[in-house]
Amino acid sequence: xxxxxxxxxxxxxxxxxxxxxxxxxxxxxxxxxxxxxxxxxxxxxxxxxxxxxxxxxxxxxxxxxxxxxxxxxxxxxxxxxxxxxxxxxxxxxxxxxxxxxxxxxxxxxxxxxxxxxxxxxxxxxxxxxxxxxxxxxxxxxxxxxxxxxxxxxxxxxxxxxxxxxxxxxxxxxxxxxxxxxxxxxxxxxxxxxxxxxxxxxxxxxxxxxxxxxxxxxxxxxxxxxxxxxxxxxxxxxxxxxxxxxxxxxxxxxxxxxxx
Amino acid sequence: xxxxxxxxxxxxxxxxxxxxxxxxxxxxxxxxxxxxxxxxxxxxxxxxxxxxxxxxxxxxxxxxxxxxxxxxxxxxxxxxxxxxxxxxxxxxxxxxxxxxxxxxxxxxxxxxxxxxxxxxxxxxxxxxxxxxxxxxxxxxxxxxxxxxxxxxxxxxxxxxxxxxxxxxxxxxxxxxxxxxxxxxxxxxxxxxxxxxxxxxxxxxxxxxxxxxxxxxxxxxxxxxxxxxxxxxxxxxxxxxxxxxxxxxxxxxxxxxxxxxxxxxxxxxxxxxxxxxxxxx
Numbered sequence: 001x002x003x004x005x006x007x008x009x010x011x012x013x014x015x016x017x018x019x020x021x022x023x024x025x026x027x028x029x030x031x032x033x034x035x036x037x038x039x040x041x042x043x044x045x046x047x048x049x050x051x052x053x054x055x056x057x058x059x060x061x062x063x064x065x066x067x068x069x070x071x072x073x074x075x076x077x078x079x080x081x082x083x084x085x086x087x088x089x090x091x092x093x094x095x096x097x098x099x100x101x102x103x104x105x106x107x108x109x110x111x112x113x114x115x116x117x118x119x120x121x122x123x124x125x126x127x128x129x130x131x132x133x134x135x136x137x138x139x140x141x142x143x144x145x146x147x148x149x150x151x152x153x154x155x156x157x158x159x160x161x162x163x164x165x166x167x168x169x170x171x172x173x174x175x176x177x178x179x180x181x182x183x184x185x186x187x188x189x190x191x192x193x194x195x196x197x198x199x200x201x202x203x204x205x206x207x208x209x210x211x212x213x214x215x216x217x218x219x220x221x222x223x224x225x226x227x228x229x230x231x232x233x234x235x236x237x238x239x240x241x242x243x244x245x246x247x248x249x250x251x252x253x254x255x256x257x258x259x
Numbered sequence: 260x261x262x263x264x265x266x267x268x269x270x271x272x273x274x275x276x277x278x279x280x281x282x283x284x285x286x287x288x289x290x291x292x293x294x295x296x297x298x299x300x301x302x303x304x305x306x307x308x309x310x311x312x313x314x315x316x317x318x319x320x321x322x323x324x325x326x327x328x329x330x331x332x333x334x335x336x337x338x339x340x341x342x343x344x345x346x347x348x349x350x351x352x353x354x355x356x357x358x359x360x361x362x363x364x365x366x367x368x369x370x371x372x373x374x375x376x377x378x379x380x381x382x383x384x385x386x387x388x389x390x391x392x393x394x395x396x397x398x399x400x401x402x403x404x405x406x407x408x409x410x411x412x413x414x415x416x417x418x419x420x421x422x423x424x425x426x427x428x429x430x431x432x433x434x435x436x437x438x439x440x441x442x443x444x445x446x447x448x449x450x451x452x453x454x455x456x457x458x459x460x461x462x463x464x465x466x467x468x469x470x471x472x473x474x475x476x477x478x479x480x481x482x483x484x485x486x487x488x489x490x491x492x493x494x495x496x497x498x499x500x501x502x503x504x505x506x507x508x509x510x511x512x513x514x515x516x517x518x519x520x521x522x523x524x525x526x527x528x529x530x531x532x533x534x535x536x537x538x539x
Contacts, residue, residue, distance in 0.1 A: 061433055079437045091434035094532045095452045104448075108439025138532070152438065 001072050002159035002192030004035040004058065010066035011053055026217040027053050031067070033211060033220060035160070035192055042195040042203035045213035046250060051196045052088075054213075055164045058194060059085050072159050081109055084153030088165040090145045092137040098148050099124050099133040105156035119155060126185060127151040143174040150182070154189065161191045165198065179205055187230060200250075204242045205232055212249045222249040317500040325500035326507065334489065338505075339512060341484035346473055349405055350466055353412025357465075358458060361417040365424025366450065378417060386411035386472050390479060404476040408469045415465040416458075423457020424450065456528045463521040470513055486512070 009031040014024040027050040035041045043051045056062040058069055060079040069076040071083060084105070092101050103120035111119065124133045127147040137145055146166055153161055166182075167175040179202055186193065186206070197203050203210045204226055212222040224245060228238050299319050305311070306318040313321065329335035363370040364378075386407045393403040427450060435449035477487025486509050493501035 059437060061437065079439075081439050083437075085434075085437045087430060087434060089430045091428075091430040093431065093434070093449070093452070095455070104440075105438040107448075108444070156438070 002037050003070075003072055004160050004192060004194060005070040006034065006054075006058070006067070007032050007070070008067035009054070009057065009064055009069065011050065011057065011062075012065045028213075028217045028219065031218075031220065033223070035194060035209075037192055038190045039209065040186060040191075040193040040195065040207045041209045041211060042197055042207040043211045043213055044197055044200060044203050044246065044250070045218065047198060049213045049215075049218045051198075051213050052164055055085075055162050055194065055196050058160070059083060059162055081105055081156050082159045084156050084158035084161050086146070086149045086153045086161070086163040086166045088168050090137070090142075090149050090169070092145055092148055092152075094137050097134050097136055098129055098140070098151075101137065101148050102151040102155050104152060109156065123151040123155040126154065126188070128181065141174075142170050143178055146170065146178060147181070150185070154185075154191070159192060161193045163193065163195045165196050167199075167202065168197070175199075175202070182206060183231065200243055200246045201234065201239075204228075204239055204246070205234060210242075210246060212246060214250060221252075222246070224249075314497065314499050317503060321500045322503045322507065325498070326504040329489075329501065329504060334484070335508065337484040338486050338489045339508070341482065341488075342473060342477065342486045342512075345401075345404060345408065345477075345485070346466070346469055349408035349469055350412050350462070353409050353465065353469075354416050354462055356409075357413040357416030357461075358420050360413075361420025361458075361461075362424055362451075362454070364417070364421040365454070366446075371421070374417075378414065378421075381410075381414055382418060386468075387475060390476070394480075399480045401480075401482055403480050404473065404482065407476060408473055411468050411472055412465040415468055416461045419461025419464060420454065420458050423454040423461065426457070427453040456525070456532050459525050459528050463517075463525050466521055467513075467517055470516075474509060 010029050011027040012024050013027065031054065033041075043054060045051050053062065057064050058071075058076065060076050060083070063077075071080075074082070076083075093104065096104065099117070099120045102123050103116050106116045106119055121133065124130060127150050129144060129147055129151065132140065132144065137148065140148070146169075149166065153163075167178045170178060183206055195203070195206060207226050210222075210224045210226060211220055212224070213219070214221045222245070224242065226242055228236055228242075233239070303319045306313070306316050309316070317325075326335070329338075360370075360374070364374050365371070389407055389410060390403070393406045397403040397406065431449055431453050432445070435445050440448045473485075474487040474490075477485035478491035482488050486505060490502055490505040490509070493499075493505060
């Protein structure tokens with residue numbers, strides 16, 4: 001199971017009395033969306049639209065100013081092992097090997113050592129790092145590091161997988177390779193995924209639905225279903241239609257603000 | 260992290276031992292040996308023809324004879340052991356006290372605010388400046404030395420651990436929390452290992468500071484055995500060759516310990532942790 005519900009979520013920063021009317025920065029006031037079990041949903045939007053903030057709130061790494069977040073009917077108020085996070089900056093533990101990194105969450109769950117090693121090796125295989133299980137993160141390339149990050153998040157068998165611009169720090173070719181790898185892994189695991197990105201094509205390639213966040217305070221300006229059959233082809237005609245629609249939704253907001 | 264090297268996949272490098280290694284060892288040897296030989300030759304020439312009395316500037320041979328005599332008598336080993344035992348005692352006890360205090364300062368704002376002023380004040384007071392005080396307290400005894408060394412080690416270790424913990428990559432802490440490490444398990448599984456390279460370089464720094472102070476301290480207090488003690492008494496007895504031999508031993512022992520033991524320990528963590536930092 002893995003269902004995510006976000007209801008009337010609000011986040012404000014730096015609200016101080018007697019300072020700019022006391023409002024501070026309103027990232028969003030009233031954000032609601034939900035992700036069904038096994039659904040892959042991307043949030044895209046211009047930088048500063050608060051998409052990473054949404055992920056941090058769902059992750060429980062930051063506290064909302066209002067509203068609530070439910071994972072499988074349970075309210076989120078702190079980080080938890082029902083959510084697996086893949087960080088943009090990888091955030092691997094450099095003193096642990098690839099398989100120890102992957103097993104980190106399993107250890108927190110109290111999985112016995114033998115079982116842990118077995119599971120870790122399964123997920124190391126799944127992300128394609130079988131030969132590198134004993135390597136340390138600083139011996140790996142950027143793409144391989146993020147594979148470790150993905151393995152670490154999948155290993156705890158989370159209800160929801162949260163990915164914060166996971167390929168944003170990679171070069172263009174590696175990014176495409178990682179998108180392909182993630183699409184394959186997703187078809188195999190069918191996890192519920194909340195994926196944050198600023199890359200329109202990436203969101204179309206991977207997602208069942210793409211949510212466009214824009215404005216300030218930001219709101220959902222488009223919730224687009226991507227009905228291209230998987231495995232997907234980036235040169236599909238529908239692909240370009242969606243790309244145009246999403247581009248318009250994002251730039252439409254930009255011109256609205258400029259006007 | 261600007262230090263991420265993408266696209267680089269480190270594989271174990273298989274060295275060609277047959278030729279390149281021997282060649283490399285040979286060039287290393289030449290670079291080390293040539294300056295030493297030059298200095299020794301210049302020294303010997305100056306001692307013989309420089310017109311300086313042997314009592315002030317003994318020949319190379321005389322210094323080595325003194326060294327051999329010290330080794331044969333056993334005083335050399337006793338002195339090295341004496342100095343080292345003092346150093347180890349203080350560094351171990353100092354690290355045990357200093358590391359947790361520095362860690363508390365790094366993790367808890369309240370500890371930091373309470374200790375930052377005293378720490379910075381004490382860091383500005385050189386350990387050697389406390390000699391008059393410790394001599395008053397403990398007399399011309401072992402404790403007068405140990406207390407100063409302890410003081411220096413605790414402060415150095417505290418300062419390094421504190422800054423080390425404060426500079427932990429925040430994303431590692433977030434990742435630790437996200438993957439179920441909280442409270443004490445966050446401390447042992449994430450915070451401590453993440454700060455380890457800074458903590459170890461603090462130990463290395465503490466060692467080299469303590470070493471400097473210790474040699475001086477042993478001159479001021481009669482302790483029976485110790486490299487500084489030996490140097491001082493050789494002067495009192497006008498054994499110039501022993502003074503030179505003692506200096507040689509201080510240099511070699513200090514160098515070996517610093518380079519071989521401490522630097523290796525630091526290099527191991529730095530390599531593993533992937534910090535791209537050039538070791539001095």
